[in-house]
Amino acid sequence: MSYLVLARKFRPKTFGEMVGQEHVVRALENALTSQRLHHAYLFTGTRGVGKTTVSRILAKSLNCQGLDGQGGVTATPCGQCQACREIDAGRFIDYTELDAASNRGVDEVQTLLEQAVYKPVQGRFKVFMIDEVHMLTNTAFNAMLKTLEEPPEYLKFVLATTDPQKVPVTVLSRCLQFNLRPMAPETVREHLARVLASESVPADDASLRLLARAARGSMRDALSLTDQAIAFGAGALEEATVRQMLGSADRGHVLRLIEALAAADGRTVVDTCEELRRQGLSAAATLEDMATVLQRMAVLQAVPAGVQAGDDPEALDAARLAAALPPDETQLLYSICLHGRAELGLAPDEYAGLTMVLLRLLAFKPATATVAAAEKKTPLDGRAGLSGAPVAPSAPSAPPRAPVAAATVLAPAPPARVPAAPAQPERLRVVDMPPVQVIAPAPAPLAAQAATEMPPDMVAIAVRDQPEPGARQQPRAGATPARLVATEEGELWHQTVQQLIAAEAINALPRELALQSQLIARDGDHWMLRVERESLNQPASRERLRAALEQAGHGARLSVEVGVVTDSPARRNAAFAQERQRAAEETVRNDAFVQAMVRDFGAKIVASGIKPIPPSSHSQATRS
Incomplete structure (x- = not known):
């Protein structure tokens, strides 16, 4: 028997098995329970968040016959009747899925609409599911407008798209729209833990956190990465092997870089970047991991008592670094990391770009330190410094030569x-x-x-x-x-x-x-x-x-x-x-x-x- 990938094996069969989309599940369950059914639904969201899954569960809820064959429309399909089994297998004659990415012309849409005049053969409702509906041509959209607005009572439309901005407003106004949100990393991690427990695959918590963050809100991507990690780790998930598979920098590298930047240690920054080059780790992933740590540091600096560490081992490291780096430098470094990711493609190679991005903070440090030191000096009128105690003026040092481009004279x-x-x-x-x-x-x-x-x-x-x-030139502002x-x-x-x-x-x-x-x-x-x-x-x-x-x-x-x-x-x-x-x-x-x-x-x-x-x-x- 061939292996079934985790993304298909653990696809939810009922609304109760759905995770991370409670706002959509609740609305559909209430509509099915009260029999207030709309004739057209539009599900939007990024890839792998459950648009097609919700469509299939909705089709089963509309056509479920129950174990005794006497069931009706329900929010909890049995999954055992003929209609439920055939919809799960993809061979139910009254449930049609159309891939608009490859069938985007008016001829394909007209062929689908020609079936609308016939009543259901086996089920209670005909369900037309059009995936990636935004790929249809304008002519195809116009061809389906009338049927979409006033379909027969036995026909339901389910549209799914990852880009609702490209769907005409004439179509949007005829549908009941639900936005499936990207899933939180904690939600993905908890679901992966349950899946791996049912599969008897050992996994540590750190590896699951890495996979959950790498999925970027997509449960299907998380399960696909888990399949790859199981194969890469020979049946076990460990933090080191998952990091190596994802190409992300070790947490020690990220913490070492932030510590070196806080201490203005340029040599350590350069050496760490060279070590990342030798290990072939991703520079973009390094900046992303640094931004994650810096975000937690900024929250701890702004609200010291508002964040609970819990069982996250990274919380202690973030708290330690938050005390070592001033808040303004934390914000500056976070901004540099975000914008630096876009500059990596312009650099001679990504590691040179990573080095320059990190050294940019050190280039700004002297100016910040000079301003801070000058503000702490005793004013001329003898008042105390920032700390409340008089500060003796220090010997003047030679001012650094400013770039010519920075002068506005x-x-x-x-x-x-x-x-x-x-x-x-x-x-x-x-x-x-x-x-x-x-x-x-x-x-x-x-x-x-x-x-x-x-x-x-x-x-x-x-x-x-x-x-x-x-016309004469106007005088410059401030002349x-x-x-x-x-x-x-x-x-x-x-x-x-x-x-x-x-x-x-x-x-x-x-x-x-x-x-x-x-x-x-x-x-x-x-x-x-x-x-x-x-x-x-x-x-x-x-x-x-x-x-x-x-x-x-x-x-x-x-x-x-x-x-x-x-x-x-x-x-x-x-x-x-x-x-x-x-x-x-x-x-x-x-x-x-x-x-x-x-x-x-x-x-x-x-x-x-x-x-x-x-x-x-x-x-x-x-x-x-």
């Missing part, structure tokens, strides 16, 4: 250096440094200077300005306004910031904080700044700017408040740039050749095309 374009500009001290010499360009102050009477340098034979005539083609109220402290702060930028002592967010802030007051070694945006006032940025100022010989303490800023280095740079642009436009308008072109050929000046000469280019032209 709204600095003006490099201007041209005016020859008559007063020379700055050597220590404040401005150098070209992309992407931030520091603009040297220009003399105020630029227009008068340009006018005095005009040749005596030049005649000033009216010049027509050509508007820019198309520095042109209004500037100069102060003595602002001049000192502008020169100091220029010195720090030229020396590359600040970059990224600290550089933006320095450019957008105004020096309000100085009290010995205490400098008070003011910014308009709260987003710039970050602990890490303040600490890095303070360290740069201290290295440059300035104040050792720094405090930042939020308020109106009227004199900042960025505003001064913008004002200088506007003045240089205006002077450049005046120079072009007063040029003899330009005026000749305007007078003789009707030329027009496009103001947007006039750019001041950069300082470096101007200096080279002067030397030549």
Whole structure:
């Protein structure tokens, strides 16, 4: 006798044997008991959750004749009468199953509907079961609409699909819809334990948990994997053999990776990934197992007393790791694991992708640690730190160099250096440094200077300005306004910031904080700044700017408040740039050749095309 696979051998024969679909079973049993029967049913759900099984049990309930042959419609079919046995064997003449995946045309549907005019031969009802109904063509759907809406009283339709979104609404509105849900891993594990006990197959609890999770809510997949595990393990199910069959990482590997990430131990992370490569274990399954553990850790961190460990051996490990990893890093690592699974296919190989995904958290750790350390430092007003006790300020360390892509600096374009500009001290010499360009102050009477340098034979005539083609660009959000109220402290702060930028002592967010802030007051070694945006006032940025100022010989303490800023280095740079642009436009308008072109050929000046000469280019032209 040939072997019958577990998925077929243990297919439920009655509603009482169904597991995990109590909401559907209860509704159908009540309808059968009260004789309130609908003419069309639609069962939806993922593969292997019992759609076809429910259809067959419903057909037996409608046609069961009882042991004495006098039975009627019932919610508990006997399973012994001729109708029940033939439906289970698939040869009942009044129960027709149509696979719409291979019979999706209008001809097949019309052939099925032609049988609807004939009354049942053996049973009480004709039952037409169409599996994967969403695969039917639009013409086939239209052909069955009328019969589906008003079938004969002896005809029942049962439709099943894994994708109800593709079923036309005209069909959905004619059916009573039931959604069969994916089964919980605990439900699958308990059912597998009963099946294996009846089969006399020894199995440990850990192997059943692995199979239940690998089934992903499908009981048929769980039973098929169990068949494979029995063959792989020579008649016994053990955790090691099941893990090897599934290609999933050992729990020790997963826990070791999370422990190494919590301790910022990059060497252990790389070595563990190489060990996974040597053993041929799945990188995607490793990330999935890590996400499972991290989810339990996050729940324990949010609700420490709300989760009971029970008899799950993984609960203790999750509790231990939850205490070792901060909640924010747990959430970050969970998100990285989820999104990293989609990146494995883009990597040169999946193990290289796994290594990069896990090292991504270590790349974010320094920034997180810097912010945490800066927030724990004692504020300038002497208040206690986060723990309530005063924290002594530590020695400043060299700030890490931030990526260029992370900097959002709204600095003006490099201007041209005016020859008559007063020379700055050597220590404040401005150098070209992309992407931030520091603009040297220009003399105020630029227009008068340009006018005095005009040749005596030049005649000033009216010049027509050509508007820019198309719509002008709108100013960027957050751009520095042109209004500037100069102060003595602002001049000192502008020169100091220029010195720090030229020396590359600040970059990224600290550089933006320095450019957008105004020096309000100085009290010995205490400098008070003011910014308009709260987003710039970050602990890490303040600490890095303070360290740069201290290295440059300035104040050792720094405090930042939020308020109106009227004199900042960025505003001064913008004002200088506007003045240089205006002077450049005046120079072009007063040029003899330009005026000749305007007078003789009707030329027009496009103001947007006039750019001041950069300082470096101007200096080279002067030397030549």
